[in-house]
Amino acid sequence: MRLLPVLTAIVVAAALAVAILYRDALVAFANGASFEEAVEIAEGSAPPPAETEQPATQDPAAAPAETETPDAAAETQKPVGVVAIRSAAREIDGAVVLRGQTEAARQVEVRAETSGRVVSDPRRKGSEVAAGDVLCELDPGTREASLSEAQARLSEARASVPTSKARVEEAKAGLEEARINLNAAQKLSEGGYASETRVASATAAVRSAEAGLASAESGLSTVTSAIQAAEAGVASAEREIDRLTMEAPFGGLLESDTAEIGSLLQTGGLCATVIQLDPIKLVGYIPETEVDRVTPGARAGARLAAGGREVIGEVTFLSRSADPQTRTFRVEITVPNGDLSIRDGQTVEIGIEAAGAKAHLLPQSALTLDDDGTLGVRIVGAENMAEFVPVDVMRDTAQGIWLTGLPDQADVIIIGQEYVVTGVPVAPTYQEPTQ
Template sequence: MRILSILAALIVAVIVLAFTIERDATMAYLRGDAAAETTDQPAAPPPSTAAQAAQPAAPAMRVVALHSTARDVDSAVVLRGQTQAWREVEVKAETSSTVMSEPLPKGTFVDAGQLLCKLSPGTRGATLAEARARLSEATAAKATAESRVPEAQSRVAEAQAKLDETLINQNAAAKLSEGGFAAETRVKSADAAVASARAGLESARASVQAAKSGLQSADAGIEAAQAAVAAAEKEIERLDIHAPFAGLLESDTAELGSLMQPGALCATVIQLDPIKLVAFVPETDVSRVHVGAMAGGRLAAGGDDVRGQVTFLSRAADPVTRTFRVEIEIPNSDLTLRDGQTVEILIATDGAPAHLLPQSALTLNDEGTLGLRTLGPDSVVQFQPVKILRDTPDGIWLTGLPDAVDVIVVGQEYVTAGVTVEATFREAAE
C-alpha cells in the first residue's frame, strides 16, 4: 500500500508539472503537433538564399483572353408599348329620325365623305319651305319700309318750308303792328301759325324716325327668316351621316328602320394608315429621346420589323408612373398592323463607343458589381465595371471600357484582381 501511494503521488506531480511549467509543450503534444516532440531541440536554421532559388516557383494560372477594340455603335432606348390607330371616331347622329339606308358590315373600307347612315326626312321639307316663305315675306316688308323713308323725308321738307313761310308772316305782322298798320290780333295769329308749323316739322321728323325704325325691323325680320332657313337646311343635312375620314368600319352601321336619337351611334371608323406605336419612357432615359428620332418596332407575336419616326414626346410626366408618353408614326399601307398589338420599340439615340464581347465573359466582383476581368501590365488581372448597351445574337455590346483592352473570356471565374496569369489569346468575333 505504501508503494502505491508513492506511485500515485509521483503521477500527480508529473501531471501538475506538465500542465503548469510545460503547458505549451503538453498542449502541442496532445494536438499531435510534431514540433512539440522537438521543443527541447534547437530550431533548424533557415534555408539559404541559394536553396530558395533552387526551389521551383508555383505555376501561373492559365487563362484565355482576346484583344478588343471599341467601335462606335448606335445606342437605343428599348421600350415596350402597343400599336394604336392613328384616328378613331364614333360617328353619331345629331338629330332624331329612323334609318332608311342598308347597313354597311364592319371591316368595310370607307372613303372620306362616304354615306354611312341615311335618316328619314319626315316633315323637314315642309319646315324648310315655310322658312323660305317667311324670308320672302320679310324681304317684301323691307321694300315697303324702305319706300316710307323718302315719303317721311319729303314731309319734313314740306313742314320746314311751311315753317319758313309762317316765320316771314310773323315778322311782317310784328313790324306792321309796331307802325300801327296792323291789329294785335294779326300778330297773335302769325305767332300761332309759327307754332303750328314747328309742330308739323317735329311730327314730320318723327315720321322719318318711325320709317327708319320700320326699315330696321324689316332687316331684323329678314335675318330671322334667313336663320330659320339655315336651321331647316342644316337639319336636312344632318339626315345624311358621312365618314369623317378614310378608314375601316370597326362596327356595323345602324340597322335599317332603327330609331336614331341625338348621340346615337351610327358607326365606328378607325384609320390604321399610318399607325402609331405608343410607349412610356422612364425619366432616366427621357433626355435621350427627341422628336424626329428614328425608331423601330417588332410585334411580340412575331412579324417583320417596322420603322418610323418619333412624332410626339410628352412634356408632362404621368403622375403615378413618372413616365413620359412617346408616339411613333409607322406607315401601314397594307394594314398588317392592328390596333392594340403589343410591340417592342427601339428608339435610336446618339452613338457611343462600345465593345462587342461574348456574354459569358461577364462576371461579378465581391461587391456584386457587373464587369469584366482584364489583363493589365505584366499580365496582372484587373476588374473593369461595365454597362450593357445592347444584346445581339453575336454578343453583347458593353461600354465603360478603354478603347483597347485585353479581356479574359475563359478562366475569369478562377482568378481575382492582382493575380498574375499566363494568357493565351484568340481572335475576337466580328
C-alpha cells in the same frame, strides 16, 4: 428524473475535459503525428509539434523573418484561377431600342347629332370607306316641313321691306315739307305778315313729321330683325336636315358595323367607328436617360413580334412631357401601310437611329458590382492582377450585352470574377469569345 439526459451530460463533460487537458496531443495527432508521439506529448515526455525548438545559435538578422509583413503575404499569395476572354471593341450603331405597339393614325367614333330612326342599310365592319361616304341616314320626319315654314317666314319678312322703306321715305318728305313751312312762317312773323299761331302750328307739324319718321324707321328695323330671325330659322332647319346624314370624316376602315336599319338613334348615339391605318404609327416610350439621343425626323426601323416582318419609317413626334408614373417620353414613328397588313395594337421592337459608339459584346454573367454598388466588369490587368472597370450598358441582345467604358482591347473575366478584387493575382484561362 430521466437517466438518458444525465448520462449525455456526463459524456459531454468528459469529452470536453479530455479535449482541454490533452489539447496539444489532439492537435499533434490531427497534424499527422503518430499515436505514440501523441501519447508522449500527452504524458509530457515530448514538446508539442506546434512549439518547435529554436536553434541554440540564431542569427539576429533572421529574427524578423518570423513575422511576415502584409506586402510579403501579398507577394506570396497564390493566384486565383479564373476564365477570361480577349474582347475587342467594335463600332456599332447607337440605335435606341425599345418595345412598343402599333397604333392607328386616326380613329373616330361617328355619333348622331340629332335623334331619329335609321333608314339606311348598314355597312359591315372591315369595309373600306372613303371620305364623305354615307354611314348612317335618319328619317327626316317633319323637318322638311319645318324648313318650308321657315322659308315662308323669310319670304314674308323680305316682302315687307319695300313697304317699310317707302314709309321711311314718305316720312322724310313730310318732315322736309314741315320744316320749309316752319321757316316761312317764322320769316313772315318777323315782318308782321303772319301770326304767332301760324308759327306754332308749323312747329307742331315739324314735331309730328319727326315722330312719323322715327316710327317708319322703327318699322323698317323691325322688318330687318324679322328677316334675320327668319334666316336663322331657315339655317337651323337646313342644319337639322344635314344632321340626318352621317358621313365618313376620312378614308379608312369600319371597325364596327354601322347602326342597323330601323333602330332609333338618340343624340350622341354611335353610328360607326372609323380607323385609318395608312400610314400607321409605331408608339413607344423612351427612358429619360436615352431621350436626348432621339430627334424628330430620325430614321427608325421596327420588327413585328408576329411574323418578324421589318418596316422602316421616321420619328414624327417626341413628347416634351414625361409620363408622371413611368418617367418615360412618348415617341411616334410613322410607317407606310398601303396594303393595310399592319394592324392596330400589334407588338413591335423599335430601333431608332442615333450616333454610333465602340462597345464590347460580353455575356451578361460577366457583370458584377464593386463595394460601392457600381456596375462593371473585372479584367486581367498588368502582371495578371485583377482590376475593376465601371461600364455602361448600351444594348441588351440575345447574343449578349453591349458595354461601353472598357479599353479597345480587354481581357474580361467571365468566370470567377466574384472571387477576386482589385490587386489580387489571377491565373487566367482564356476561351474564345464565341464560346
